[in-house]
Amino acid sequence: MPELPEVETLRRQLQELVCGERVCSLDVRDPKLGELPSLAGARIEAVVRLGKWLKFELSRAREAWLHLRMTGRLLWQESAAEIPAHTRLTITLSSGRLHLIDPRRFAVFLARPPRVTASLLPDPLAGLDARLLAEAACGRRMPVKSFLMDQRFLAGIGNIYACEILAEAAVHPQRPAGGLALASWKAIAAAAAIVLPRAVACRGTTVSDWRDLFGRSGTNQDHLKVYSRQGKPCLRCGGEIERLVMAGRGTWFCPSCQK
């Protein structure tokens, strides 16, 4: 579910809310989470994002890593309200409780850094560099959409934002990444600089179940140009948005605008 803008939304809200707080207890409700870090007594010093990973930096050089995968979300509760359905983990702090809610149960929570966190290129929210993109894609025949979503190259872009960035850049998702001209990479970098910060400002895209730390929907769904819009008119040319399947994922684009 959550991509870079959604995870960044949580990071900002957490940083504001729980920094300096001490962990009272950790309540594991789903054994599938496996061995969990012993966090009780630790103080949360910072919350950092690496791609779609959230890293909690704790006192005494401890840390915890969270990846929400498809349906994971975090919910902050200050009162002793009922524990929501699909809660897999509850972290109790002095001022409230943090629930990991995750119907599909794909999310992972680790005491150590995951095997692969570093991507080749800088964080997309800091701005993509056309030259670096062209260099990283050089010689690759993989489609540009797969390239944008490949966390080894770029960390944080998932299916929604790959589709939206390519629509904004007017680049066809099936174009081989290695064959793109520098002008196309410039268009993609410029598109990402519009799409991603706007999605962060909107607290993410709620097309089904995404909610922020306080249970509120995001508003970026109002800005989607192609995602999930097959058969609807392109907002730029009026033509029909098409859907195809790439690497098993729905892929939406305007065939007349995106070449």
Place this chain on the structure above:
DNA sequence: TATAATGTTAGACT
């Protein structure tokens, strides 16, 4: 009932 869903990855195939 069948299909698809915001992610990742192991294993098969080319």
Place this chain on the structure above:
DNA sequence: AAGTCTAACATTAT
């Protein structure tokens, strides 16, 4: 060898 595709994970919603 490198790149690409499929299935699997588990559950809900249409």
